Amino acid sequence: MSDRTIKKRFEKHVISKDNCWLTDLWCNDKGYPKISLNKKRINASRVSFQLYKGEIPEGIFVCHKCDNPSCVNPEHLFLGTHKENMRDMVEKGRSNKGSKNPQSKLTEKEVFQIKALLLETNLTVERISILFEVSRRTIGYIKQNNIWKHVNCVANSSFSNTSTDRNKNNNRNNNRNGNRQKSLEWEQLSLFD
Ligand SMILES: [Zn+2]
Structure with a gap:
């Protein structure tokens, strides 16, 4: 066409x-x-x-x-928009978890985009939830870094509320190629949606 x-x-x-x-x-x-x-x-x-x-x-x-x-x-x-290097980071950090969970409505790529939108635009949680056709609660949890923690936009991003959380994220980045700790966040995710 x-x-x-x-x-x-x-x-x-x-x-x-x-x-x-x-x-x-x-x-x-x-x-x-x-x-x-x-x-x-x-x-x-x-x-x-x-x-x-x-x-x-x-x-x-x-x-x-x-x-x-x-x-x-x-x-x-x-x-x-979002920064190229952020996409690059998330692609390097992509794992098989999360989007293979049948309960999960989002993919790592989408979560990355959501985090980028939360960081770089003034779009509200509600607006983003409409764009991605998920609940506001889901976007809220992503914003608070309660779920999809392994999807990081930038190493020094301010998605985490506390410096302790940031350190955890940095540690996770450092462990990317090692034996990353298995977390329960995917099981938790299925409870939310
Ligand atoms: Zn218009």
């Missing part, structure tokens, strides 16, 4: 361009409109951003400046 075809189809669904662009598209329960392209339901805001602003780098999120999930005005959209 060419960009022109996609644009045509997208614009057909835009029914109002009064500041926020509104569509007649089906919305999920969080209010985000979805457009069907190549038999896949894609967030219309992502399609809008790609059509009018350009490519979305892998793993980056399209967020709303206007706080209106149903809006697809490209001028109201921005990319949730």
Whole structure:
């Protein structure tokens, strides 16, 4: 499907361009409109951003400046950014735990993105929970570093509330290639969701 075809189809669904662009598209329960392209339901805001602003780098999120999930005005959209070195660190630290837990709704990559968004943007816990379609509680636990502790954005990040926690994280980084202590956080995770 060419960009022109996609644009045509997208614009057909835009029914109002009064500041926020509104569509007649089906919305999920969080209010985000979805457009069907190549038999896949894609967030219309992502399609809008790609059509009018350009490519979305892998793993980056399209967020709303206007706080209106149903809006697809490209001028109201921005990319949730994070630092390359943070991604690099999480990839090096990736383990088989967590996302293989059938109870777990998030992957390490997503948790990394959540931590980056918490650190680098003003998005609220609620907003992030909507973006990732998980409960606010889950994002809250990630923010407090109660779950997914092994996913670290940066060694000196301030995700931990106390310096003791930070030291623990640093130790964990140092032990990355050694026998990392098994923790109970995955079992705990299944209780939360
Ligand atoms: Zn808007």
